[in-house]
Amino acid sequence: DTEVTQTPKHLVMGMTNKKSLKCEQHMGHRAMYWYKQKAKKPPELMFVYSYEKLSINESVPSRFSPECPNSSLLNLHLHALQPEDSALYLCASSHGPRLGSDTEAFFGQGTRLTVV
Amino acid sequence: AQSVTQLGSHVSVSEGALVLLRCNYSSSVPPYLFWYVQYPNQGLQLLLKYTTGATLVKGINGFEAEFKKSETSFHLTKPSAHMSDAAEYFCAVTYTDKLIFGTGTRLQVFP
Numbered sequence: 001d002t003e004v005t006q007t008p009k010h011l012v013m014g015m016t017n018k019k020s021l022k023c024e025q026h027m028g029h030r031a032m033y034w035y036k037q038k039a040k041k042p043p044e045l046m047f048v049y050s051y052e053k054l055s056i057n058e059s060v061p062s063r064f065s066p067e068c069p070n071s072s073l074l075n076l077h078l079h080a081l082q083p084e085d086s087a088l089y090l091c092a093s094s095h096g097p098r099l100g101s102d103t104e105a106f107f108g109q110g111t112r113l114t115v116v
Numbered sequence: 117a118q119s120v121t122q123l124g125s126h127v128s129v130s131e132g133a134l135v136l137l138r139c140n141y142s143s144s145v146p147p148y149l150f151w152y153v154q155y156p157n158q159g160l161q162l163l164l165k166y167t168t169g170a171t172l173v174k175g176i177n178g179f180e181a182e183f184k185k186s187e188t189s190f191h192l193t194k195p196s197a198h199m200s201d202a203a204e205y206f207c208a209v210t211y212t213d214k215l216i217f218g219t220g221t222r223l224q225v226f227p
Contacts, residue, residue: 004159006159041219041220042206042217042218043206043217045215050213056214090160104162104165105162105215106162107152107161108159110158110159112157
């Protein structure tokens with residue numbers, strides 16, 4: 001299994017809603033990532049988990065709350081989002097605890113989030 | 117800090133023509149470089165990567181890239197474009213545990 005699976009594929013939520021994005025991988029990877037991608041832009045790193053611990057938070061607003069319950073699962077909890085948070089949210093994983101050398105990132109298909 | 121620059125936000129080629137997508141990196145030490153492809157409404161797929169060793173790297177779907185230290189470049193090429201190559205291509209570099217992406221190049225292929 002060489003896939004990173006993200007659910008749901010599409011999500012529409014109101015500004016007062018609470019929702020969660022889910023990411024799963026069964027490749028034994030020890031690092032997992034959340035990226036945000038706006039239209040016609042490159043992905044921007046949000047969070048990095050290494051060995052199930054949050055290692056990088058790129059100054060993301062607290063309305064985004066990541067969680068790593070185990071080494072295979074990564075969640076992104078959403079609360080009180082703004083319309084400008086509408087984007088494609090990508091999850092990725094890598095073999096080693098950190099990127100570098102020949103450790104490439106494997107990406108999921110993303111969740112297309114629309115905040116109304 | 118490491119960064120990559122992709123020259124040309126759009127590249128258009130005819131089917132069967134050479135594809136050349138440009139990427140330059142900023143680093144005084146050899147970086148780890150990657151090319152990713154993103155099809156519409158999809159995630160990113162790794163095309164190829166440069167770590168150490170051979171400077172000509174072969175990837176999937178007939179793509180290859182050459183690492184040129186003297187030019188700080190890692191351009192992506194394919195001898196003959198196919199319609200299915202139409203997508204967004206991102207050059208990326210690793211830096212302090214992060215994967216830093218270039219701004220992307222949209223490749224259009226005309227019949």
